[in-house]
Amino acid sequence: MRNIKKYFKIYRMLIKLNFATMLAYRANFYSSFGANLAWSLFIITSMLLLTSKAPNVFGWTRDELLLLAGMYNVFISVFFILFSHNFNEFSENIHYGKLDAVLMKPIDSQFIMTCLLIGYGSAIRLIVGLLFVSYMLSQMHITLSFLTIGGFIVLFILSLIILYSFWFFVMTLTLWFTNLENLVNLLYEINHITRFPPEMYKGASIFLFITLFPLTLVIISPAKVLLQKILLGDIIWPIICSMMLFVVSRQFWKFALRYYTSASS
């Protein structure tokens, strides 16, 4: 309990420090703000384009697919604010031996490697996403009860854990392959898998489907709560996958650290 309090205190300080950094490098913030705005609009536009010739795809109506696109913006913006900037620096920290300093600190190395930086620029994406989701829900005449919102928040957090653990697991590989700094770009691309219905991967090989399965839950499960189409499996699988992936990725990180040889003298 004391440990948790300590980490909350550290994180509160990090929020303030990151905010000060954002104010100091405003041009960088505006650039990130513009890019996030453009990408959030792109996600919606691309879904509009893909569904322009068909009102129903894989049993999902056009409105439901657009809601998924909006949900993706909301979800991914939270992920980007909290974690993605840290993963951008991940391989560089290992390649240039900065991990030495991280391991010397009396704080958990996973926490420093994945929670140090906060990307405030993605806030605009969150706003666009929330506005678009609200608009789509009103278009579809869906009203939300407290229970729905509560269920949505729980599944949203579980989905964050799934995506975080997946990214952490993959980025841990850079302890062996330090040159692969673009591995994070592959993860950004893989994120797009989450914004489409899982039915479209069913024709793929069983190996591919099992690998992609946790990712297909990320947006779909919380979205199904909003659409009031949730089934028992949509609740159980995110719980199992999030817990399993979190434990596996953490153990993998600890195992990989044994092979870290440092880049400094």
Added chain:
Amino acid sequence: MRYFRIFLLHFQNLLAHRGRSIVWLFIALVEALIYLAFIRGVFQEHSSLSHWTLPSVSAYYFLLVATAATLMTHIEVKILHDDIELGQIDGRLLKPFSYYWQNFYFEIPYRFFQGVLGILLCVGLSMVFGVTIFSPLSMFQIGLCCLIFLLAYFISFTFKMIVGILSFITTDIRGLNELLTILIIIFAGYILPINLLPGILESIAYALPFAYIIYYPIVALLGQLSVPMMLQVIGIQIAWLVGFAFVYKIVWRSVLRQFASVGQ
């Protein structure tokens, strides 16, 4: 010969970091396969759309992997990161080679390597899914296809060079680059073949240069362009290339005049 040596040096560097190129290729593959997986659902509702069938659209996305890996250059990233942010530009400007060609020989090994891997991947995918990717073309049409690919490469490279050298003045082009990436994804034919775009967007795509970098080379390979259409595409590509070359010269002169560097 000296240019060939520069090419070999860069190729050596590329082979030392080949893992990165393989990851870039995977990124192109994931992007194309996601869109294809979704489009399969659209074709469950329609047997054909604007002359596209499921096998032909699958061939389009498979070829997209190889074409994007070969033709879509990313020299602006190198200019911004290495030349401007790391300050390597001073040394480059002092070299007795044109800056344009220095970067050309830097980029070409990456396109060559990723292109070869992309073709292998494309052929592999077509065999696994039983899709025919190459249509029977006459020798003349193959020649025209090669010309379309060559011109597409130069359009892509010159355009990205213009974007890259703008960072001499602004020192940060990330925002602009993100915006251009989105425009390219939509209007070059990454999401959908251009003639499947709805109404006004289709017309905009034909008016922009991006379709001449990705979309037209692919449909030429698929045998969807007649010889007169191929010649028309080549004519428009030449017009874009001349236009970009002219803009590059003007921008280059302008940025050199304004460029100031602090020695290291």
